[in-house]
Amino acid sequence: xxxxxxxxxxxxxxxxxxxxxxxxxxxxxxxxxxxxxxxxxxxxxxxxxxxxxxxxxxxxxxxxxxxxxxxxxxxxxxxxxxxxxxxxxxxxxxxxxxxxxxxxxxxxxxxxxxxxxxxxxxxxxxxxxxxxxxxxxxxxxxxxxxxxxxxxxxxxxxxxxxxxxxxxxxxxxxxxxxxxxxxxxxxxxxxxxxxxxxxxxxxxxxxxxxxxxxxxxxxxxxxxxxxxxxxxxxxxxxxxxxxxxxxxxxxxxxxxxxxxxxxxxxxxxxxxxxxxxxxxx
Amino acid sequence: xxxxxxxxxxxxxxxxxxxxxxxxxxxxxxxxxxxxxxxxxxxxxxxxxxxxxxxxxxxxxxxxxxxxxxxxxxxxxxxxxxxxxxxxxxxxxxxxxxxxxxxxxxxxxxxxxxxxxxxxxxxxx
Ligand SMILES: C[S@@+](CC[C@H](N)C(=O)[O-])C[C@H]1O[C@@H](n2cnc3c(N)ncnc32)[C@H](O)[C@@H]1O
Numbered sequence: 001x002x003x004x005x006x007x008x009x010x011x012x013x014x015x016x017x018x019x020x021x022x023x024x025x026x027x028x029x030x031x032x033x034x035x036x037x038x039x040x041x042x043x044x045x046x047x048x049x050x051x052x053x054x055x056x057x058x059x060x061x062x063x064x065x066x067x068x069x070x071x072x073x074x075x076x077x078x079x080x081x082x083x084x085x086x087x088x089x090x091x092x093x094x095x096x097x098x099x100x101x102x103x104x105x106x107x108x109x110x111x112x113x114x115x116x117x118x119x120x121x122x123x124x125x126x127x128x129x130x131x132x133x134x135x136x137x138x139x140x141x142x143x144x145x146x147x148x149x150x151x152x153x154x155x156x157x158x159x160x161x162x163x164x165x166x167x168x169x170x171x172x173x174x175x176x177x178x179x180x181x182x183x184x185x186x187x188x189x190x191x192x193x194x195x196x197x198x199x200x201x202x203x204x205x206x207x208x209x210x211x212x213x214x215x216x217x218x219x220x221x222x223x224x225x226x227x228x229x230x231x232x233x234x235x236x237x238x239x240x241x242x243x244x245x246x247x248x249x250x251x252x253x254x255x256x257x258x259x260x261x262x263x264x265x266x267x268x269x270x271x272x273x274x275x276x277x278x279x280x281x
Numbered sequence: 282x283x284x285x286x287x288x289x290x291x292x293x294x295x296x297x298x299x300x301x302x303x304x305x306x307x308x309x310x311x312x313x314x315x316x317x318x319x320x321x322x323x324x325x326x327x328x329x330x331x332x333x334x335x336x337x338x339x340x341x342x343x344x345x346x347x348x349x350x351x352x353x354x355x356x357x358x359x360x361x362x363x364x365x366x367x368x369x370x371x372x373x374x375x376x377x378x379x380x381x382x383x384x385x386x387x388x389x390x391x392x393x394x395x396x397x398x399x400x401x402x403x404x405x406x
Contacts, residue, residue: 052322054285054329075322075371077286079398086395095316097286101398105405106294108398110302112329113289133402146294152329 011130016082024062025088038065041158045116053115059122061085063094070095071234104139109150116155123161144179154206160199188215285370292382296406303334308378316371323367
């Protein structure tokens with residue numbers, strides 16, 4: 001039987017082509033799922049209350065996870081291997097700064113640069129040997145060791161991923177620990193096949209921290225407290241910034257016009273342009 | 282690419298490179314895009330900025346911004362200074378250009394605002 005896992009369809013820079021990337025700005029189900037995962041990951045990141053932080057988004061793709069960071073008032077830098085995904089991120093007016101790079105070659109940042117790092121649905125890609133010379137264990141170690149050093153001491157990295165087997169979880173966790181991280185796996189809704197989600201929650205030195213607990217029970221039943229918190233934060237940040245016309249259709253059309261004038265490759269306007277995405281909750 | 286990103290980027294993922302910082306920067310095309318001023322963020326990030334590297338980048342790019350020669354604690358509370366830092370770190374964008382490894386001369390192109398840090402397998406450390 002042919003596998004449905006994207007990582008089995010080819011290397012990520014090939015799989016996330018224009019067509020696949022487009023889904024990440026138009027498919028409301030995908031947007032909804034990625035947004036919820038990002039909110040949970042940021043919650044687990046446990047950034048200092050009411051402070052604007054600098055966050056790294058690993059495998060940032062089209063910027064869906066980054067948009068949540070922006071809404072919560074954080075600055076972010078995103079790294080991804082797919083030019084097509086990054087192009088969509090730019091079209092979506094993502095406010096993070098974007099870098100084209102392969103996380104398996106290491107994170108190209110100075111020591112102590114970030115207050116935290118998130119990664120949504122990307123890490124499982126590192127378990128593949130897409131090129132004959134790829135060695136997943138080596139690439140994972142390179143990734144985690146360089147990630148460790150670019151985080152501020154005591155900062156967290158929260159990586160949501162879709163492991164294929166328990167072995168993969170072990171392989172990933174082992175390399176993270178070898179690189180110096182403490183922490184471990186947080187599993188939300190462990191008893192539900194559909195709602196179950198895994199977050200590798202890592203601490204980069206500093207004081208001893210306790211691993212957060214996974215959510216249990218029915219999916220949705222525990223969302224209220226954290227959701228309320230997110231809404232409050234977003235509102236607070238909106239008030240802080242004042243009225244923003246950003247993301248309105250006119251604003252985006254104007255921006256696109258500016259880009260066209262600059263000779264940038266811009267999507268033709270369509271009915272999707274600036275279409276509101278559905279409310280996540 | 283914003284200058285805050287340039288200030289964090291290194292080329293030490295290259296084989297044989299020890300520090301890889303600061304990357305030399307060349308711009309063929311720049312933009313100035315205003316960003317909401319967030320004093321808390323700037324004050325929080327300043328201690329983490331390699332100030333000399335930032336001044337060098339401002340100089341390389343020929344930006345008309347005057348950053349004092351040395352950073353001090355009083356300066357970090359100074360509103361004028363914080364606003365200049367906000368502008369320099371977050372509002373200038375290099376659209377087209379390149380970053381150059383200070384140790385090997387390896388060039389990393391910047392295209393459509395995105396630096397390309399992809400490596401050949403033989404270059405990986
Ligand atoms: C499922 S998408 C998720 C994107 C984004 N985090 C989100 O939540 O919408 C996975 C992303 O991981 C990226 N990726 C996979 N392998 C990578 C690698 N080795 N280096 C950098 N990015 C990688 C892909 O290009 C893709 O954009």
